[in-house]
Amino acid sequence: MRVLHTADFHAGRTLRGYDRTPEIREALTEIAGLARSEKVDAVLVAGDLFDTVNPPADAEATIFAFFLSLRDAGIPSIVIAGNHDSASRLGGLSGLLGWVGVQVVAQPTADPRQMLRFVETKGGEKLVVGALPYLSERRLVKAADVLGADVGRWRQKYREGMNFFLRKLAEGFEPGAVNMLMLHATLDGAVASGSDRGMQFDLTNSYTVSPLQLPAAAQYAALGHVHKPQQLGASPLACYPGSIIQLDFGEGGEKKQVNLVEVEAGRPARVHAIPLVSGKELRTVRADLDTLDARLSALSGFDGLLKVVVRAPSGTALPGLKDRVLRQFPNALGVELDPVKDEATVQAGSREGLSLEQLYERFHQEKRGELSPALRGVFKESDLAVREAAGEGA
Known part of the structure; x- marks a missing residue:
């Protein structure tokens, strides 16, 4: 069985006023093409389809076009809600999406069996996915902290709650089938991409899951939430494919990918990273005032998006600096000063x-x-x- 694992589309994202949705649409077209060319049996999307709970119309159109493309290729998909998605909105759309072969799990339910999803392949194999959407404990812990409760107990309670769902999902696994988990969460040991949208905070808070909590009966854990591709844990094999384009300057330089998972019942999964070429490259340039023009001239062939950080003595007024940068590089989205204090x-x-x-x-x-x-x-x-x-x- 061949399964394509992807996550963190963030359709509707803007970067300093620049709309990234056209690049996300291009990347999703590329991913749908890979699903066809690699002859996959299913696509797993591990959350954060959208960047906001109320996405613009073109972002919704981009996501729906992706699933329609999979439908036209006869490829079913399973989707969970991430922390950026509106779980109620996705839940409300689940009936319509089901008509085009998309199985949605938007919110955790009291009965974990309702979070199991199944795919029958053309070759007669069966895929069972225990799908756990984003489960937030942050508000509960914050409220407990304000009330003077033992916050450590609440943080442990989060892990215990995740244990409950993961254990119950594993009870739905079937012998003779390919069994997978899919969750939108932070695993211990995950490495941030350096994103300037707060992902580093998410990785350093206490709401994490240990790879040891993932049931060994799963042959693969399809993760979403962290934008840097990486593998965590080996039993089961747990992977983040990462975001599908460089979403902000903190992700500049990262190579984006999807994961192709080859697996058969009762055997360990094998994962192959497939690079993505869509999306503009993001780059941060740091320069002193006297080297700025030379640094920008060296980027004459660069067609990506740029952030320029200029080092200057503290308190220096630099009127017209942004215009000076934009004349040489119109795709510069930000010009920032890095004040250098004198020794005194x-x-x-x-x-x-x-x-x-x-x-x-x-x-x-x-x-x-x-x-x-x-x-x-x-x-x-x-x-x-x-x-x-x-x-x-x-």
Whole structure:
């Protein structure tokens, strides 16, 4: 059996006012083409079809066109909601999407059996997918924190809740079938892409799942949520395919992909990364004022999107800098200043908040070495005498 695993489309994304949906449409057309050329039996989409809970019409049209293309090729798909999606919106569309071969799991249910999805291949094989959409505990933990509860217990409760669903989903696996998990979540050990849209925060919060919690009965865990392609865990094999284009400058330089999973009942899965070529390349250029023009001239053949960071002395006014950059590179989406503080300002800032004794100790270390206990005592006595004298004269 051959299954194509993808995730994190983020249709409707804009980057500093620049609409990325045309690039996402191009990437989805490429993915649908790969599904046909690789003769896959099913496509798994592990969440975040949209970038917002209320996506624009062209974003919806882009997603629906993708699924219609799969329908025309006779390829069924299974989809879960991610944290950027509106679960209720996807749930409301599930009946219509079902007519074109899309099985949607939008929200966790009290009965995990309702989150099992099945595909019968043309060759007579059966695919069972335990599909777990995004399950957020953040609001609950925040409320508990405000109320003074033991937040550590709530964080552990999240893992216990995930354990419940994962265990129940695994109970629906069938001998003689290919059994997979699909979830939109953060696994321990996941590496962020450096995204400037807050993904780093998501990876450092406490709402994570250990790869050890994934039931070994699954032959593959199709993950979504993290935009950097990576493998986590080996039993079962768990993978993030990553986002389908470089969504922001934090993802600049990353190679995007989908995962082709080859698997048969009772055997370990084999995963092949298939590179994607769609989407503009994103790049950040850092330069000083005197090297800016040369750096931009060197990018004359670059047709991607650019962010320019200019180093300049703190407090420097640079009127017309953005126009200067745009004249040379119209595709620059951002021009930022990286203020460089002079040495006196840096030293003054480093002294802020230090006591007189701490300042003296730092001065002594810089000029003469470690401050001895005897000399420290003399300084304290002198400081106290000065303070008392000042108080008497007040």
